[in-house]
Amino acid sequence: MEIFVVEDFKCPNCDNMVSASFSSSKFNKNTFDYGNMGVRYEYEVDSFPLQCTVCSHQFTVSGSFWEYPEGAFETSDLKVD
Ligand SMILES: [Zn+2]
DSSP states (O other), X not given: OOOEXXXXXXXXXXXXXXXXXXXXXXXEEEEEEOGGGOEEEEEEEEEEEEEOTTTOOEEEXXXXXXXXXXXXXXXXXOEEO
């Protein structure tokens, strides 16, 4: 199932908060099958490009976000590279 995650990241240049949205279908997926507990998915974000809306500084974020239970956003550890 497609999930969408929206997170804010602080621009490394001017500290403005930049909003980014991630759709799960665009990222590499790792599957963890917990049997009766269902399936958990990890989506790997590698150097996803963002541009600050205030100073136009370009930067990237990397990390992972997780879907668990299926169809629901669980958590993420995305951060500025
Ligand atoms: Zn900025």
